[in-house]
Amino acid sequence: MDKDRMDELAGDPRFIPGIYNYCDRWCERCAFTFRCMNYALAQEEETDAAASRDLRNKAFWDRLDEVFETTRELIEEEAEEADFDLDEEELQESMREQQEVHEAAQAQPYSRTARAYIDVVDQWFKLNEGLGGDEGDERKSQAQASSPAGEPVENTPGLHDCLEVICWYQPQIWVKLCRAASGTIRAASEEIECFQEDADGSAKVAILGIERSMAAWASLRHRFPDHEDAILALGTLKRLLRQVEAAFPNARAFLRPGFDTDGT
């Protein structure tokens, strides 16, 4: 896709500016694909690529060159506007600072809990390999037979849905929280307010991921009452939610473009 087409898309009023900055990137489950320029771009690229996606006849490399050219033009335009041009020393210094922020972000208590949650989930899937297949059906029958309240299991989200939700947010919660932590650290050191706002936005996306994951785990527990190990995942998320809410008291009030602003 060339730069003119990108400019044309950027001016289309149907798109909500910046909606893709604070979403969970789960386009297949998103209710705003029609209003999202990022989604439209991806769709067009896919269509373009469908005709030329063939590594054997060098179309792949042509497309990569095209993307590079478009990106280079954009970078040059931005560089002219911002008048930035780093020399070697400044570049090294900037990279060192970024690394420090990165490490400090990962060391935050909530980042560590989110990282631990990734391991808890990995371990759970290892222990319950095949849950989504035949074993899942078998366990589902057991759960139906042994459901203490006698509630029909079909009233809860599907097993596949729950597993999908858990897998989608498992790494994303940590990534979003590290980004939020970086924003807070930079906001404090550089005293730039928009960093904290961005941090709150990222924290809100993480909170939503945590809550949806908790719902999925709770549903799994309902399906498989004998699954004591799901409690560990739920407990870890509960702790994480407390930590994130304490660290980002304004996160819930953050308005994500489109999702929290009635589509404007």
Ligand code: SF4
């Ligand atoms: S806003 Fe929706 S469609 Fe756009 S990138 Fe995010 S999840 Fe995908």
